[in-house]
Amino acid sequence: MGKAPEPLTDREQAFLRAFARALMTVPRELDADLMRGEGMSASEYFTLMHLSEVPGRSLRMSDLATAAGLSVSGMTRIVQRLEAQGFVRRGKSTCDGRSWNAVLTDAGFQRLTEAWPTHLASVRRHVIDHLGDVDLEAFTAAVLQFASDGCVIGERADSASAG
Amino acid sequence: MGKAPEPLTDREQAFLRAFARALMTVPRELDADLMRGEGMSASEYFTLMHLSEVPGRSLRMSDLATAAGLSVSGMTRIVQRLEAQGFVRRGKSTCDGRSWNAVLTDAGFQRLTEAWPTHLASVRRHVIDHLGDVDLEAFTAAVLQFASDGCVIGERADSASAG
DNA sequence: CCGTGATACTTGACGTCGCAAGTAACCTGG
DNA sequence: CCAGGTTACTTGCGACGTCAAGTATCACGG
Numbered sequence: 001m002g003k004a005p006e007p008l009t010d011r012e013q014a015f016l017r018a019f020a021r022a023l024m025t026v027p028r029e030l031d032a033d034l035m036r037g038e039g040m041s042a043s044e045y046f047t048l049m050h051l052s053e054v055p056g057r058s059l060r061m062s063d064l065a066t067a068a069g070l071s072v073s074g075m076t077r078i079v080q081r082l083e084a085q086g087f088v089r090r091g092k093s094t095c096d097g098r099s100w101n102a103v104l105t106d107a108g109f110q111r112l113t114e115a116w117p118t119h120l121a122s123v124r125r126h127v128i129d130h131l132g133d134v135d136l137e138a139f140t141a142a143v144l145q146f147a148s149d150g151c152v153i154g155e156r157a158d159s160a161s162a163g
Numbered sequence: 164m165g166k167a168p169e170p171l172t173d174r175e176q177a178f179l180r181a182f183a184r185a186l187m188t189v190p191r192e193l194d195a196d197l198m199r200g201e202g203m204s205a206s207e208y209f210t211l212m213h214l215s216e217v218p219g220r221s222l223r224m225s226d227l228a229t230a231a232g233l234s235v236s237g238m239t240r241i242v243q244r245l246e247a248q249g250f251v252r253r254g255k256s257t258c259d260g261r262s263w264n265a266v267l268t269d270a271g272f273q274r275l276t277e278a279w280p281t282h283l284a285s286v287r288r289h290v291i292d293h294l295g296d297v298d299l300e301a302f303t304a305a306v307l308q309f310a311s312d313g314c315v316i317g318e319r320a321d322s323a324s325a326g
Numbered sequence: 327c328c329g330t331g332a333t334a335c336t337t338g339a340c341g342t343c344g345c346a347a348g349t350a351a352c353c354t355g356g
Numbered sequence: 357c358c359a360g361g362t363t364a365c366t367t368g369c370g371a372c373g374t375c376a377a378g379t380a381t382c383a384c385g386g
Contacts, residue, residue, distance in 0.1 A: 008283065010316045012291055018307040019208070024232030025310040027186050028374095042341085043264045046183070061365060069187030073274040074343050076366060085321065098364040100349045120171065127182065128175055130308035134301045144181040144303075145293035191344090203333060224335065237373050261334040261381045295381080 020039040026126055033122035038115040041071065043078050045119060046088060048104060057104035060093065064102055087111050173251060189289055197286035201278040201318060206233065211267060211275040220267035223256065229266055250274050281315050 026072070031042040038045075050067045051057050059067070065075035079102050082088040087108030093099035104112075131139075171179070194205040201208075213230045214220050222230065227237035240256075242265050245251040250271030256262035294302075 006287075006373095007293070011303075012294075015294075015299050015303040015306070016286060016290065021232055023186065023190050029310045036209075067348085069184055070317040071344050072365070073345080073367080077342075080366095090310075093364095096352075096364080100365065112268045115321045123179060125167075126180065126310045128171070130311070131178075131305050132176075132301065132308075134305050135298060138295065138297045139302060139305075140174070140178040140181045142294050142297045143178070143185045145295075146185040147192040147261050147289045148293070195344095198348095204372080225333095234374055235335070236337080236375080240373075256334095259334080263335065288381075 024160065029126050030119070030122055033126075034119055037118040037122075040111075040115055043068065043074075044082060045112070045115055047075070047078050047082060047102075048108055048115075050110055051088070052109055055080045058091075059100055060099050062099075070147060082108065085111075099144040101155070179263075182204070192289050193282070193285055196289075197278065197282055200281040200285075203272075203274075203278055206231065206237075207245060208275070208278055210241050210245060210265075211271055211278075212262070214251070214265060214267035215272060215275055221254075221264045223262050223264055246270065 020120050027042065034042050034045055046068050047064065050064060051059055061075055061079065064070050064079075065072045068075065068078075079088055080089065082102075083090060088102045089105050090092060090120070091101050091103055093101055190205065197203050197208055199206050209231050210227065214222055214225060224238055224242065225235050228235045228243075231238065233241070242251055242253065245265075246253060250268060252266045252268050254264050254266055256264055
């Protein structure tokens with residue numbers, strides 16, 4: 001990581017400043033809304049969300065961590081909490097004894113369904129409502145590339161998972 | 164925070180997914196780069212940065228916290244760390260005995276100057292380089308509004324500050 | 327001048343997350 | 357079949373940031 005001679009244009013700097021601010025505040029607001037309204041952290045919500053969107057509602061721990069953008073150990077703790085609440089069940093993978101699948105339970109799906117409106121409202125209020133007339137396609141394409149150091153998600157757990 | 168009937172368009176959902184991911188990963192990457200390259204956390208870097216950009220290089224604790232998007236107590240800890248390293252000095256405000264000003268020292272300014280290229284390179288790599296052909300003006304204007312719950316920064320410390 | 331309430335910061339207790347080390351399971355070569 | 361290396365997850369530890377409570381200062385009313 002050598003010296004970077006090019007010192008950013010004014011436009012880039014202005015954007016960066018705004019983006020840095022959003023990076024600090026948005027997650028906190030989203031998390032706070034979810035916590036106040038549903039007693040659930042954003043990490044937990046996103047974990048349930050990712051599980052709900054996958055065939056079999058089942059994902060390997062590491063894939064789940066990758067999907068949620070957390071470390072594997074962080075995901076371990078979250079799943080422990082969710083399991084204690086009965087929202088997630090864990091089963092050994094049938095094809096790889098090292099792997100554990102996190103499986104969304106009916107109660108977990110129910111919980112997600114309940115929490116969804118709160119999160120939706122929060123997201124609208126803090127983000128969507130401020131999009132104005134930006135080109136969403138271009139915006140999305142750009143943001144998708146941010147901090148992309150070889151993060152390919154794709155993988156999915158084998159649908160079977162022993163109790 | 165009642166029910167939100169409108170369930171987001173596909174475009175909005177795709178954007179949100181990308182943005183949520185960036186929200187999780189970008190700060191971590193930026194922080195990690197800064198830590199690896201300079202042994203300094205992003206919070207510390209931004210604190211020094213905000214101080215360096217203000218007349219007198221001096222800011223009240225609470226204004227500094229607001230500027231950096233952290234809680235006041237969080238800023239207390241950061242300034243404690245920076246002070247221990249000699250990058251920041253603290254002085255009682257001359258006009259309000261309750262207020263403390265954080266003042267950037269020459270060593271602190273020097274440190275910021277050293278760390279700057281590392282951070283710049285990191286920011287380029289993780290964000291700027293991926294902007295493609297988005298309309299930066301519109302993008303900035305939108306992002307600037309995210310999570311804006313009455314956050315006006317403006318305030319500045321009185322330039323005097325007793326040793 | 328002094329009491330009451332508000333304001334500015336600090337400190338203590340707590341929760342979360344990441345890294346590094348540890349354990350278990352897989353897999354390849356002999 | 358088993359030794360050695362790799363992979364998947366969990367646990368110990370430390371760093372960081374928030375909330376709540378505590379301390380010092382200010383500002384207003386009597």
